[in-house]
Amino acid sequence: MDFLTLFLLYLCSVLAVAALLCLCSGRQESFLARSVARASQVLSLVIPSQLQRVAQRALHRLFHTRSCLFVVLHVALQAAVFGEYTWEVFVYCWELQFPLLLLLLPYLLLAANLGCFLLCSRADPGTVTKSNAASLAKVYAYDGVLFQRGLVCPTCTLEKPARSKHCSVCRTCVHRFDHHCVWVNNCIGAGNAGAFLLYLLSLTATAGAVAAVTAALLIHVLLLSNAVHGTYLDAQGQEQPVGIPLLVQHLFLTFPRIVFMLGFVILLTLILGGYCSFSLYLALTNQTTNEWCKSRRFGSSPHLPSQPHDRPLVYKNIYSKGIWRNLKEIFNPPTVLERKKKT
Ligand SMILES: [Zn+2]
Ligand SMILES: [Zn+2]
Secondary structure: HHHHHHHHHHHHHHHHHHHHHHHHHOOHHHHHHHHHHHHHHHHHHHHHHHHHHHHHHHHHHHHHHHOOOHHHHHHHHHHHHHHHHHHHHHHHHHHHHOOOOHHHHHHHHHHHHHHHHHHHOOOOOEOOOOHHHHOOOOOOOOOOOOOOOOOOOOOOEEOOOOEEEEEOOOEEEOOOOEEEOOOOOOEEEOOOHHHHHHHHHHHHHHHHHHHHHHHHHHHHHHHHOOOOOOEEEOOOOOOOEEEEHHHHHHHHOOOOHHHHHHHHHHHHHHHHHHHHHHHHHHHHHHOOHHHHHHOOOOOOOOOOOOOOOOEEOOOOOOOOOHHHHHHHHHHOOOOOOOOOOHH
């Protein structure tokens, strides 16, 4: 197997792992549940039943209870990337007299990201309790399609405020429920939606800054060594100019850890960038992930009612108040008092 095939296999495996980890973040709970169910069906044919029970318990603990495992993985990945950045990239860049502010930018973004992470994981996402259920029910109107007035959560035995949902992991109803994020080990709701958006933006910017500085270093090294203008002799003894695959191979053999880390952070930047764009779209249109997923079922055509006398249900986002007010609401969620003031 030649170098490029190995490198492509590496890229594909990193991409697959990164995509899987993103899907596990809770946005695609149904996809995850289906995948786990299918995987266990296949595995049940070859794995002894005792081992299956242990695996089922482990999976249940991982995805259906609050677990620090993903937080540990999150910190470990950041430590590995920043360890490599500090140990090699920063030192080489410093020797090549890169501007200090550029080299410090990833650390500044990391500090901002850790701050947002703490805010997001420590904040109360908007737990619905006996004392606040009645007041939260007055914050948002019931749209009559996704949220019906008078529904009681069977677990919490409290009336569900509009836009709330029961989280089976946190075992509580959450006001303006977005999703349960395993990476911050907390629900994302009215109380921490703004911190979560900033957390996502700072994480994407951190990965992007590390990728940009590392790529700049490798390009600088190639230009300094004059390898870009080099030639090699092919199998027929003909002199050929060095192409991009050979340059990548040269860099991989010279700086294996740096190139490996660069591949990882580039993929991470692309995946996080897509995820960030989606979250921004939701924030600007005043939708939660939960509402977006549920609204897909209705589409643009009327949904047939369960009773023949009922009117067909048509979904319309009644919570949007324009881009800027929607964005403001993410960081400053409305309270009952504010709503009273407006009416
Ligand atoms: Zn509940
Ligand atoms: Zn939760």
